[in-house]
Amino acid sequence: MTAVVAARTEPMAISDGHPEFAVRGVALMALISTIALTATAGRYDFFGDELYFLSAGRRLDYTYADQGVIVPLFARIADLLAPGSVTALRFPAVIMGVGAIVVAALIAYELRGSRRVQLLAAGTYATSYLLATQVALSTFSFDATLTAVITWLFIRWVRTRQDRLIVIAGLVAALDMQVKWMIPLVWACLGLGVILCGPREMLRRPALWVSTGILASSLIPILYWQSQHNWPQLAMGAIIGAEQDATGYGPIGFLPQWLGLAGFLGSLLIAVGFWGVCRQEALRPYRFIAVALVIMTTFVIITHGRPYYPTGFFPAMFALGAVALWRYDRKRWMNLAMIPTVVLTVLTFIASLTVLPLPPGWRTVPENAIDLGFRSAFWGTTNWTRMVAAVDAGYDTLTPAEKAHAVIIAQGYWQAGAVEQFGGQYDLPATYSPSRGFGFFGPPPDSATSVIYVGLDTAEPELRNRFERVERVAQVDDPMGIPGIDRMVAVWKCRGPKQRWSVAWDSMTTLYFDLGLWRDPKATTRPTR
Known part of the structure; x- marks a missing residue:
């Protein structure tokens, strides 16, 4: 993270030659994150949804009323290998979270960011509150990382024009469909981003329509099940919206929660990333990522969805922001101003892993749904x-x-x-x-x-x-x-x-x-x- 405040003599993040990938640095960061997250994964008791995943895993099916089969499958495996272990249940989520750290670095590499820039992008995700929340086993744990992989494949296609990358993205999307049914929205937002900003050449590639067909085919068994049970997922939208309004102040509270997941440094890099794709020529081919995030976030706010729904785009935005920041002709005071941002980000992340949950003696009495949300976040669900x-x-x-x-x-x-x-x-x-x-x-x-x-x-x-x-x-x-x-x-x-x-x-x-x-x-x- 000290890369943020390095002198401006550091080589430009984007150059004629492609920089090396920071293998050792990213591997070390991933290892430290894996150890830290695994060691602290059991500090909270089971969340209610995790108990449901365990029950669903005991009744394995090709799909369910509210999700795909992958999370219950991993819950079942963990339950068989280490019955009753919260840490074992959450270990797959830990691996997915660490995977998103690596993806952030890979995206920065594709954008021709230097090794320091790659570590900045990866470190931003590694110290975000988003990663801390991703550790609990949930559909979000898998969906966020798989969405990040899809954005990486699209970005790599822009640089290499290798059509197989788009097909692989379709396969990843089909896999994600077996986790959480949000991926068609992600795919549509990426498509709208390409239509509005380019590269529109992608729309003429048969590989795009093949990959879209792969994703559409993965919906068939799910749609069949839903049709046989009166489409329960369609009714869930209004219910989730009502719950979000009750526990999170609805659309008014969306943005603060959304930025809270990104963290102090992450919020800064997202803002710089938006600036970079508009003002820096080398990053303009990737504007469709930023536009896709805006479209999806707007949709989620309008429909009163959860703040974490669009966060699969965060690794790409962290990488875009890191590259744009490094290319900007920064003044010395800007470098100095980054120091408290980095320190505050790291300290907040460490506190989220060590201080929370708070001691039982400090518990509050939940009087309404908002209180209950705070109570769950700071003390977990117990007893x-x-x-x-x-x-x-x-x-x-x-x-x-x-x-x-x-x-x-x-x-x-x-x-x-x-x-x-x-x-x-x-x-x-x-x-x-x-x-x-x-x-x-x-x-x-x-x-x-x-x-x-x-x-x-x-x-x-x-x-x-x-x-x-x-x-x-x-x-x-x-x-x-x-x-x-x-x-x-x-x-x-x-x-x-x-x-x-x-x-x-x-x-x-x-x-x-x-x-x-x-x-x-x-x-x-x-x-x-």
Whole structure:
């Protein structure tokens, strides 16, 4: 990172000859990042979505209601190799994050950046908060890096005009389609960027249409599954938007969160990258990358999406910014001004790995969804086992005859994943949930006549509509806890379902995830399975 403040006598980043790739420096940075991220990966307990991925991995399928198969597959492998290990579960995400560091350096190399410039681009990603958040196993962990690889292949094509690179990009996009269904939007934004800014020669290459066909073909099994289940993914857009508005201030809070992921140095390089593709002749052929980022970011803001959706473009923008910065005729005060930016960036990143999560004694009480978002970021999600112990206490109230025809039903998919993950020490029956993707795993058997139901303590009226007898048997309500985990949670013993499960399940399944602290009536659409 000291490369940022080097004297202006450093050779220009773009020259007639192609610089060497900083193999040793990038390899050392990747090794240090791998060790640091792996060593600190287990500091947070399982996140709710990670528990869901583990449950999905136990039910491997070619696709799911809300994602592709790759993340559940890796979750399953980790669960088999190291059961219960948070670090093992997150190690694939660590590797993907480190891969994005390398891609940032490769893009700088393609832009003819010197070795120092390559290390600046890689180091910016390596010290961004984006990398710190990428460590948790998620579809984003894979999607961000695969998107970065696609931008690298497009940039390399601009320099070499090797059409096989575009075909490879299509294959990577098809692979990414099995992770997260955002890649067609990325592909379309890149295409619009090329149409608006060039190089339009790419549009005349058959390789582009072959690669687009490859990506389109990868959608076929996913679209078939969705068509057979009433297109649940289409309904998710409004729900995600409502959740984002509740937990992240919606479009108003988008940009601060977006820049926060980039970090201080990353935000600076993104700004310089935009300037560079407009003002520096050597970088103008790559304007389509910056334009694609603008188009996608605008779309995500309008649709109230998550701030991290467009961040797969960050490695390319870091590289463009690093090259543009190095070519700029900087004054001495500019070099000096970079010192606090670099120091603040590095210290913030180190703090995110060592200080967080904060001590339990400093916990705050979440009173609304925004508080819950801060609580999760600074303390994580904890006390899953306390909730599962309450489920076991409720199960123990059943008679042996009732246990023979009993199941567990969780109101939320996080709770269902927790029961499956931590319920191994108890002799619990199969777990089901009507929540989001978990609901599409299927209903309980019609022979199930007794249910131990765990959910928010407001669920009882709904339960009485569905069962002949409902009895509350356990309560978990720590004032300092997290709603849905160890606060506002109750366990009921329910007997005599009024409908067969194969009939009732369609009316129970919902994509809406009740956080316990907010409600959006517009987001309660129930898909028909």
